[in-house]
Amino acid sequence: MRVPLFATSLERYHDRLGQRIAGVVRSGRYILGPEVEAFERDFAAYLGVRHVVGVGNGTDALTIALRASGVGEGDEVICPSLTFYATAEAIVNAGATPVFCDVDLATLCITPETVRPHLGRASKAIVPVHVFGNIAPVRELRELGLPVIEDAAQAAGGSLHGVRAGALGDAATFSFFPSKNLPCLGDGGAIATDSGEIAEWARLLRFHGSRDKHTYSEVGYNSRLDAIQAAVLGVLLPELDGWNAARRNVASQYERAGLGEFVRLPVPTPGAEHAYHLYVVRTAESDALASALADVGIAARRYYATPVHRQVPMLRFADRDLPATDEIARSNLALPMGTDLGEQEILGVVEACATAVSLASP
Numbered sequence: 001m002r003v004p005l006f007a008t009s010l011e012r013y014h015d016r017l018g019q020r021i022a023g024v025v026r027s028g029r030y031i032l033g034p035e036v037e038a039f040e041r042d043f044a045a046y047l048g049v050r051h052v053v054g055v056g057n058g059t060d061a062l063t064i065a066l067r068a069s070g071v072g073e074g075d076e077v078i079c080p081s082l083t084f085y086a087t088a089e090a091i092v093n094a095g096a097t098p099v100f101c102d103v104d105l106a107t108l109c110i111t112p113e114t115v116r117p118h119l120g121r122a123s124k125a126i127v128p129v130h131v132f133g134n135i136a137p138v139r140e141l142r143e144l145g146l147p148v149i150e151d152a153a154q155a156a157g158g159s160l161h162g163v164r165a166g167a168l169g170d171a172a173t174f175s176f177f178p179s180k181n182l183p184c185l186g187d188g189g190a191i192a193t194d195s196g197e198i199a200e201w202a203r204l205l206r207f208h209g210s211r212d213k214h215t216y217s218e219v220g221y222n223s224r225l226d227a228i229q230a231a232v233l234g235v236l237l238p239e240l241d242g243w244n245a246a247r248r249n250v251a252s253q254y255e256r257a258g259l260g261e262f263v264r265l266p267v268p269t270p271g272a273e274h275a276y277h278l279y280v281v282r283t284a285e286s287d288a289l290a291s292a293l294a295d296v297g298i299a300a301r302r303y304y305a306t307p308v309h310r311q312v313p314m315l316r317f318a319d320r321d322l323p324a325t326d327e328i329a330r331s332n333l334a335l336p337m338g339t340d341l342g343e344q345e346i347l348g349v350v351e352a353c354a355t356a357v358s359l360a361s362p
């Protein structure tokens, strides 16, 4: 048996993608233009926000969203350390200081309780991460009184109390990296917001800080969503809900097959429709389990084994212990997840976990 960690294939969309890309090639409209505008409009409608601004990738989306929200030099931005490096990198590149906070041991997301000890006079914004596709409690975080910018890179299509990830905060950012729930065929990203002001500033920043291509009012970026990638996203966006339903079905099959007897299962935030970008379980023996699974052809991987606050360029910002983050960094394991994972493969993963755990503790 060979079971990949990311069990999703776009093969059945190749013809439609090829035709839509050919349309862009023929049109000669390669920078912004109708495909980008159409995707921005459709994704905004899907999320339930007023504005979507397409940018080059999810990292630029965060940097630009932070600057467009008024974050800059001298400001502190509270974020988790249990995330992809880009979350904090974007805060630094926006000129601000990341303040790392801990996460909830069950949901793996930041909460008002984990953020509160880090609030101070310089606090300017909070960046919760919907890590692995679980949704952070954004409404409660907003009650702390600071702007909240969701890092929704891993949670396209997820929701909390019926509101989509991306429509919960003051602004939100997405990545369309090929392994994400809503992928494109290269790099791509977007900013979502209800605020006309943030959207306008983001449009300015993604285009060198210029409105007219002749005069410049900001030092910005060259970071636009590529027209070909927008065309790809136009084909794939209508599939997102079906794909996420398939992911949730995989999660419930793992559960029904008894995986919870051998490892701790993911815990969705109350009220959340988890997007299951990754299916991350917990076990004290995560490396041993990963290698036992590898022996029988099943891919599994520990994520954020060195959390962001322990990465060398971030050590200067890491002034507090984050015990839950360190514990999760030691004990997590992502098991195969995707839209094309079959029942036999799911049962095979559970059986292999059962065997590995019973061998480890006879």
Ligand SMILES: Cc1ncc(COP(=O)(O)O)c(C=O)c1O
Pocket (backbone or CB within 6 Å): 057, 058, 059, 060, 083, 084, 086, 087, 129, 151, 153, 154, 174, 175, 176, 177, 187, 188, 189
């Ligand atoms: C949580 C998180 N934030 C930000 C990013 C950055 O996105 P990108 O790789 O498109 O720059 C990613 C994805 O890789 C991510 O997982």
